[in-house]
């Protein structure tokens with residue numbers, strides 16, 4: 001059953017009618033333009049794993065499997081939330097969900113906002129026929145969730161057969177987006193309601209600016225158990241919106257976006273600072289570029305890593321075979337990192353020794369315990 005449209009107000013409906021174009025812009029900009037962070041990184045380069053020259057392991061038996069949000073994955077990797085709402089988005093979702101099923105990875109749907117007022121777009125989010133056993137994550141913005149009833153949100157998840165609902169936080173991107181959301185009040189209360197009432201696993205997710213330990217504590221205090229840090233250093237969503245503002249001739253928004261292009265908490269810092277809070281799942285998305293980064297994220301305390309734009313680019317450049325090859329490379333690199341740190345499985349990898357240097361050490365030193 002698709003969520004009812006009736007509870008969505010008129011101005012919201014007008015905004016949502018622009019979603020198709022925005023989704024198309026996002027896919028095109030992310031696939032074709034340079035929207036990575038410019039001067040700052042994830043800080044994964046500040047983590048050195050300790051080489052084990054005497055690993056007592058057979059590479060063929062290294063076990064990359066893990067359990068995330070109640071489902072078994074063959075590797076601790078999620079194809080992170082990207083799209084939905086248009087025919088093109090539907091093809092991307094189906095192609096990537098099929099690969100997630102084949103490789104035993106998790107798969108995130110993009111924001112399901114479009115389904116709210118245009119139920120006919122629901123098919124672009126439905127991937128269960130090609131990904132029957134995959135961990136599939138639904139997605140909604142916290143600002144939209146605030147305006148929705150529990151029944152509407154349950155219907156959103158139920159319609160696509162998702163295993164959990166990601167509630168995304170994206171204030172920086174919205175501030176730069178011409179006509180974007182400006183009112184973020186009540187976000188924590190909304191999340192508290194969803195956690196208490198929905199009886200569906202909730203993942204609170206940023207979109208490229210990271211989550212601080214203070215935000216982690218506030219979320220944990222209202223019962224949140226799963227986070228996706230989606231930190232800084234990969235795709236700049238402020239940058240994506242700055243590009244859109246430029247095309248729209250909105251020089252004020254473009255200028256705001258240029259100033260805040262590199263805003264956010266680096267992914268590695270976010271993971272390292274949140275790990276001591278012991279969330280049930282801590283997903284490291286944002287600029288994860290290799291299986292070595294996945295390994296570093298797990299050593300810092302993540303349960304899994306998420307990858308968005310690099311997989312979209314691989315899909316655009318080489319079709320499903322290209323995306324599959326990029327995922328195979330990541331898993332190969334992860335296996336190598338596990339063998340070379342003497343880690344038999346992902347639990348052992350989580351205990352592997354590391355040296356943290358430079359700016360990452362500063363983030364940890366100055367924000368730990370605050």
Ligand SMILES: Cc1cc2nc3c(=O)[nH]c(=O)nc-3n(C[C@H](O)[C@H](O)[C@H](O)COP(=O)(O)O)c2cc1C
Pocket residue numbers: 026027030080081082083109110111139166168205206207208230231233234235285286287288306307308309310312
């Ligand atoms: C084309 C595209 C669309 C995205 N749309 C969403 C979305 O609808 N909801 C969401 O939570 N995150 C969305 N994201 C953000 C990603 O899930 C991820 O948090 C962010 O891009 C950082 O990861 P990356 O550096 O691997 O791209 C999108 C990312 C891309 C590339």
